[in-house]
Amino acid sequence: MKTRITELFGIQHPIIQGGMHYVGLAELAAAVSNAGGLGIITGLTQKTPELLAKEIARCREMTDKPFGVNLTFLPTVSSPDYPGYIQAIIEGGVKAVETAGNNPQKWLPVLKEHGIKVIHKCTSVRHALKAEAIGCDAVSVDGFECGGHPGEDDVPNFILLPRAAEELKIPFVASGGMADGRSLVAALALGAEGMNMGTRFIATKEAPVHEKVKQAIVAASELDTRLVMRPLRNTERVLNNAAVERLLAKEKSLGAELKFEDIIEEVAGVYPRIMQNGDMDAGAWSCGMVAGLIHDVPSCQELIDRIMWEADQLIRQRLAGMAG
Numbered sequence: 001m002k003t004r005i006t007e008l009f010g011i012q013h014p015i016i017q018g019g020m021h022y023v024g025l026a027e028l029a030a031a032v033s034n035a036g037g038l039g040i041i042t043g044l045t046q047k048t049p050e051l052l053a054k055e056i057a058r059c060r061e062m063t064d065k066p067f068g069v070n071l072t073f074l075p076t077v078s079s080p081d082y083p084g085y086i087q088a089i090i091e092g093g094v095k096a097v098e099t100a101g102n103n104p105q106k107w108l109p110v111l112k113e114h115g116i117k118v119i120h121k122c123t124s125v126r127h128a129l130k131a132e133a134i135g136c137d138a139v140s141v142d143g144f145e146c147g148g149h150p151g152e153d154d155v156p157n158f159i160l161l162p163r164a165a166e167e168l169k170i171p172f173v174a175s176g177g178m179a180d181g182r183s184l185v186a187a188l189a190l191g192a193e194g195m196n197m198g199t200r201f202i203a204t205k206e207a208p209v210h211e212k213v214k215q216a217i218v219a220a221s222e223l224d225t226r227l228v229m230r231p232l233r234n235t236e237r238v239l240n241n242a243a244v245e246r247l248l249a250k251e252k253s254l255g256a257e258l259k260f261e262d263i264i265e266e267v268a269g270v271y272p273r274i275m276q277n278g279d280m281d282a283g284a285w286s287c288g289m290v291a292g293l294i295h296d297v298p299s300c301q302e303l304i305d306r307i308m309w310e311a312d313q314l315i316r317q318r319l320a321g322m323a324g
């Protein structure tokens, strides 16, 4: 399939694997890229720029296809070494960067100078327009359904995507709630040029996470996610578990008095414990409502082939048939 997104990134299928903390390692990124999508290594999961450089080199050994790196700009006090990470990306010959979390304007000139295409993740039309205005090549539009940080506007993709299509000139991918060929065809119909998936890619053979994480996603329904940290205006959609229930109880009892320190036990440093050790109640971890549509653990190749086959069938048979 050819869209402005496949052209922009030089990939076969318009499917991107979004950056995911402690999931987006070289194994997953390479598997997605080898299957014709765009795999993404999560920059900040690597503790230092040197480790990111090694991860990029490791990915390069596993694929000769294009892959990207996610740079999440966190609202933290002590900022990570972003210039160092960007240097590692440039020196590693990576040609695609997914930015998220905050305005990437400061870093665009150096990325562009090295021919790196930037796709910025946004949860609103106004942020998408801002990304376009500052020179991003594309945006990933994340609806309210998404795993991770859906922002504070709560606009689901059935509204957000066509609104983005009404306003944007640069291409965008639909993100949040995407799982299969139906998602892809719907995303294209709503104006997107492809789709970005997070949760769906965790439940794949190559995702380098504990088997219990994959099984938790397969077992979960669309009713099993919760929104946490809403009172801190840092909303995150996570899979419900004992730690999340404890966290929500604290949010309820403390109300407007809630501070980050009150919930640190449930949110800080939990990703390695969950993703690597399978300690499933260790804390809150991002997961999308799309878990309700995930029923198996295929390889990335099987998943992407299936999506493209389903999309093709839908377009050529179901939709063409209806159009008469």
Ligand SMILES: Cc1cc2nc3c(=O)[nH]c(=O)nc-3n(C[C@H](O)[C@H](O)[C@H](O)COP(=O)(O)O)c2cc1C
Binding pocket: 017, 018, 019, 020, 021, 023, 042, 070, 071, 072, 099, 100, 101, 121, 142, 145, 146, 147, 148, 149, 175, 176, 177, 178, 196, 197, 198, 199, 200, 285, 286, 287, 288, 289, 290
């Ligand atoms: C476990 C997990 C960790 C994530 N970590 C990050 C991250 O570090 N940076 C980022 O930009 N997005 C992160 N995301 C968001 C995804 O890249 C993607 O935008 C989102 O999962 C799309 O929604 P979906 O899960 O419904 O497909 C994460 C999502 C999940 C599920």
